[in-house]
Amino acid sequence: MSDTPTQNERVKCLIIGSGPAGYTAAIYAARANLSPVLYEGIQPGGQLTTTTDIENFPGYPDGVSGTQLMEDCRKQAERFGTDIRMGTATAADLSSAPYKITIEGHKVIEADTLIISTGATAKYLGIPDETKYAGMGVSACATCDGFFYRKKVVAVVGGGDTACEEAIYLAGLAKQVYMIVRKPYLRASKVMQERVMNTPNITILFEHNTIGLYGEGGVEGAHLVKRMGEKDETRVDIAIDGFFLAIGHHPNSTIFKDYLETDEVGYIKTIGNTPKTSIPGVFAAGDVADPIYRQAITAAGSGCKAAIEAERYLAEMGEMLPPQ
CATH class of the missing domain: 3.50.50.60 (FAD/NAD(P)-binding domain)
Structure with missing residues (x-):
């Protein structure tokens, strides 16, 4: 397979990552008619799929496996029309809108809004x-x-x-x-x-x-x-x-670091209590921007905020794509 990008596609809302943040962002974005496209990354469902039992996520009084919780979130995102795809983001160009994300080295997605929910990997x-x-x-x-x-x-x-x-x-x-x-x-x-x-x-x-x-x-x-x-x-x-x-986490932010401000470890810095990054229309949600809490429920909450901010950004900019 060639390393040179050969395919282009433009979308209103691109979500990179499929953990609680990514799936929640997809649910909200889809319900807002943003026609989100979500790429699952190398670990569909994120870190939670390596966890056996989860007892602290609201709505599951008897607990739930991490795999089942993420499968439920995936189905919910699909129900509202999210286009969920296999693939990993391998490069990014955030120098100007629409933002360009290369998938697997060969397909370029041009996104009017980008939600980064690539998570962090435990060391x-x-x-x-x-x-x-x-x-x-x-x-x-x-x-x-x-x-x-x-x-x-x-x-x-x-x-x-x-x-x-x-x-x-x-x-x-x-x-x-x-x-x-x-x-x-x-x-x-x-x-x-x-x-x-x-x-x-x-x-x-x-x-x-x-x-x-x-x-x-x-x-x-x-x-x-x-x-x-x-x-x-x-x-x-x-x-x-x-x-x-407890020897630390490595945020999965490498391909974005040339454009976005990060801390010394690599966590993407956001503005105030929002998922907004230093680039308008680009948002960070979940563990990739959270060195403190790193919980499924806080990641889901930030995914919700990211989708709402993406919807507001598109409305303000008037960048709704013409009908296909």
Whole structure:
């Protein structure tokens, strides 16, 4: 397949990404007769499809699997006429309207409005057991999954503010929380360090690296190495029921960074309490613009706002396409 774009199509509203933000934006945009086109990206349904049970999304009193929740959202978006397509955005030109997004290196979509809902990818250690036990004890979101570990023993990997926040949150649910920190100190702010130190059921394992997990049908423990590479290197196993990654997220914003303002990590900056970016008609919703909450419900809310803003922008600009 050629890397040179060969096809062009113009749409009123283009949505990139298919998590809660993207699907919600599609529902609102479709109901506003914007004829949205949504490209699902490399992971249709987003991060939630890797989550087994979700119990904190309103409207599902008995809980719901992440896959089912996203399938419900997809069907709802399709019901109102969203054109949902497979494909990943591989390049962007936001220098002038209509904004040009290249799909899979060969098709260019010219969009009067663009909603970026490409999400953020949790960083992992890279050990095979993280994949093996995905959804069976391995998680990258304490707020999402901590409830399932009430009165149990869990471990949090990381030494920054996020890891401390996750550990403190889990300490309110779990019997025991281990913090696995590869350095001999915490990188977190003084305030967060003090909170961790003052929480009796948090134990910090400094200078420890995780090299594996073990268990039948789910995580039952972790293989650790203390002072890896040193003369006094020792191997340690700890019994745990849950293993939480808290070493950061990588926002999926790379192709937009030449045009949009981002923070030092890569999260797209928006204006005030809106999904508006520094470019009129371009909006960012969900985790790609949210380094703080990263919840399905907040992503859905921002997707709603993005679609409403897109509708208002088109009305103000008078850029309604002629009938096909």
